[in-house]
Amino acid sequence: MNYILLGIIIIVYVFILVALSWYAYRGTKSASDYMVGGRSMNSVVMALSYGATFISASAIVGFGGMAAAFGMGLQWLCLLNMFMGVVIAFIFFGKKTRRLGSSLGANTFPQLMGRFFQSRSIEIISAAIIFVGMPIYAAVVMKGGAVFVEEIFHIDYHLALLVFTLIVSVYVITGGMKGVMYTSAFQAILMFVCMLILLIGLYKSLGMGFTEANRALDAMDALVPAHLAAAGHQGWAKMPLFGSEQWYTLVTSLILGVGIGCLAQPQLIVRFLTVRSSKQLNQGIFIGCLFLVITVGVVYHSGALSNLYFYQEHGKVAVEMASDIDKIIPLFINEAMPNWFTILLMLCIISASMSTLSSQFHTMGTSVTSDIYVDGIKQGQAPKHFTKWIKLGVLFSILISYVVCYMLEESIIARGTAMFMGMCAAAFLPTYFGMLYWKKITRQGALWSIVSGFVSCLFCIAFMHQKEALALGWCQAIFNKPVLIEAHPFPLIDPLIFSLPLSAIVLVIVSLLTYEKVAKQK
Amino acid sequence: MFGISDPGICLAYLLELACLVFGVYYGIRYWNEDDEEETLKQD
Numbered sequence: 001m002n003y004i005l006l007g008i009i010i011i012v013y014v015f016i017l018v019a020l021s022w023y024a025y026r027g028t029k030s031a032s033d034y035m036v037g038g039r040s041m042n043s044v045v046m047a048l049s050y051g052a053t054f055i056s057a058s059a060i061v062g063f064g065g066m067a068a069a070f071g072m073g074l075q076w077l078c079l080l081n082m083f084m085g086v087v088i089a090f091i092f093f094g095k096k097t098r099r100l101g102s103s104l105g106a107n108t109f110p111q112l113m114g115r116f117f118q119s120r121s122i123e124i125i126s127a128a129i130i131f132v133g134m135p136i137y138a139a140v141v142m143k144g145g146a147v148f149v150e151e152i153f154h155i156d157y158h159l160a161l162l163v164f165t166l167i168v169s170v171y172v173i174t175g176g177m178k179g180v181m182y183t184s185a186f187q188a189i190l191m192f193v194c195m196l197i198l199l200i201g202l203y204k205s206l207g208m209g210f211t212e213a214n215r216a217l218d219a220m221d222a223l224v225p226a227h228l229a230a231a232g233h234q235g236w237a238k239m240p241l242f243g244s245e246q247w248y249t250l251v252t253s254l255i256l257g258v259g260i261g262c263l264a265q266p267q268l269i270v271r272f273l274t275v276r277s278s279k280q281l282n283q284g285i286f287i288g289c290l291f292l293v294i295t296v297g298v299v300y301h302s303g304a305l306s307n308l309y310f311y312q313e314h315g316k317v318a319v320e321m322a323s324d325i326d327k328i329i330p331l332f333i334n335e336a337m338p339n340w341f342t343i344l345l346m347l348c349i350i351s352a353s354m355s356t357l358s359s360q361f362h363t364m365g366t367s368v369t370s371d372i373y374v375d376g377i378k379q380g381q382a383p384k385h386f387t388k389w390i391k392l393g394v395l396f397s398i399l400i401s402y403v404v405c406y407m408l409e410e411s412i413i414a415r416g417t418a419m420f421m422g423m424c425a426a427a428f429l430p431t432y433f434g435m436l437y438w439k440k441i442t443r444q445g446a447l448w449s450i451v452s453g454f455v456s457c458l459f460c461i462a463f464m465h466q467k468e469a470l471a472l473g474w475c476q477a478i479f480n481k482p483v484l485i486e487a488h489p490f491p492l493i494d495p496l497i498f499s500l501p502l503s504a505i506v507l508v509i510v511s512l513l514t515y516e517k518v519a520k521q522k
Numbered sequence: 523m524f525g526i527s528d529p530g531i532c533l534a535y536l537l538e539l540a541c542l543v544f545g546v547y548y549g550i551r552y553w554n555e556d557d558e559e560e561t562l563k564q565d
Binding site: 076078082086091212213238277279286287 | 524525526527528530531534535537538541542544545546548549550552553554555556557
């Protein structure tokens with residue numbers, strides 16, 4: 001490792017972040033500037049920042065590692081990321097959300113829902129769900145970044161985590177939403193360029209082209225380790241066996257959980273509130289799709305093909321090279337790529353983590369301060385120096401996420417992300433969709449849907465879904481069995497598959513039952 | 523196709539390409555298009 005080059009690159013990188021934060025700090029005069037960037041961000045900054053927030057180190061390190069284990073089936077997630085996360089999100093959700101947010105003067109996602117339904121309960125409950133669930137997601141993103149730094153530079157994990165958190169904290173606390181968006185846009189450009197270089201480096205290290213490499217990977221089916229084959233793995237260029245354990249994990253947790261869950265992510269939805277008009281969202285679709293196909297598409301593709309690389313070099317496949325799935329991509333990059341590129345990719349992955357983390361910290365901070373403290377406890381009476389209070393909220397959220405990070409188990413990055421996205425989708429998606437498109441939606445319907453979606457998702461995590469239920473051990477302690485329904489395939493189905501339809505059904509039934517009464521009162 | 527024998531994987535790559543083409547087309551086609559109400563306000 002060339003430490004002089006590394007030092008220079010890191011100094012330049014941090015200098016750019018500081019400069020952007022300073023620029024954002026100077027442009028942040030009001031609470032609205034701090035929370036939604038004064039609703040005046042341009043399309044390029046908005047789309048790049050949206051993409052960078054969407055793609056965390058979790059997507060690169062965690063899901064890249066999953067692609068190394070599961071194979072090219074993860075490309076379905078890339079498709080859903082593009083289609084649901086950009087096309088559907090921007091066209092069908094973004095435009096209406098922006099108009100609604102602007103007319104209601106909402107600065108956060110819980111505030112948007114609370115003001116739409118004229119209900120403080122909805123705002124506070126939504127903010128509480130975000131504040132309870134998001135530290136887990138933030139912690140896995142922090143772990144993703146720190147694991148990468150540890151693996152590449154062989155430095156202490158705890159030191160890596162501390163420095164990493166401190167840098168993000170500084171620019172989120174000082175620059176607010178503008179700081180988050182400017183730095184995320186810069187980080188997105190870095191990620192885009194790095195992933196393009198990774199694609200070229202991948203084929204150079206393999207010594208073959210796209211089709212030839214795919215064919216070679218397709219011919220490696222016999223090398224699938226016995227424990228993976230028993231779970232339904234059929235090869236890295238094939239989908240898992242339909243109905244097998246791997247199929248359920250891949251399709252229900254990783255592809256659907258994240259693919260659908262991304263529509264109801266508060267830290268992404270708030271991006272729609274930062275632009276002046278729908279024109280910026282139209283332009284953002286072009287930028288967002290291009291960004292996602294290069295970033296996630298390349299990393300999932302590289303993850304699967306890392307099996308071919310490791311086999312050529314060591315006679316082993318990826319999961320045999322690293323026991324922790326989260327360490328496969330860092331190991332692959334460290335071995336297969338030139339030194340200078342390893343440094344650049346380190347910055348890319350750190351950027352991916354930082355951009356997502358900064359948005360998460362900002363969302364948690366505004367939820368706890370603006371939604372819970374001001375709108376909930378203070379009944380809408382904003383205190384003096386409101387921006388300083390939000391900054392305190394952000395600091396509080398950072399500390400909680402930092403503590404949660406030390407409680408995480410191994411190979412948690414991708415699963416933790418899927419869990420949070422599923423939780424958000426179950427709690428918020430039916431209400432969010434209904435709010436934009438269904439005239440008969442009522443306050444009671446929304447409230448019951450949010451609560452039932454969140455509670456049922458938690459219940460399924462603790463008592464139904466095998467991976468989490470076994471780790472928590474509550475089901476074993478209470479019912480004396482590992483999961484409540486042991487018949488196949490129930491223990492393998494992601495909680496989202498149960499809780500999202502339940503939340504939607506509750507929304508429809510309660511809204512229809514209360515609509516007439518509400519209409520008469522009006 | 524693409525050296526991959528499983529149609530389930532090929533389809534994912536093809537749809538990604540289609541989605542990208544749509545995103546590029548939509549972005550360019552409506553680059554300067556605003557909401558009707560926004561346009562009216564500006565007028």
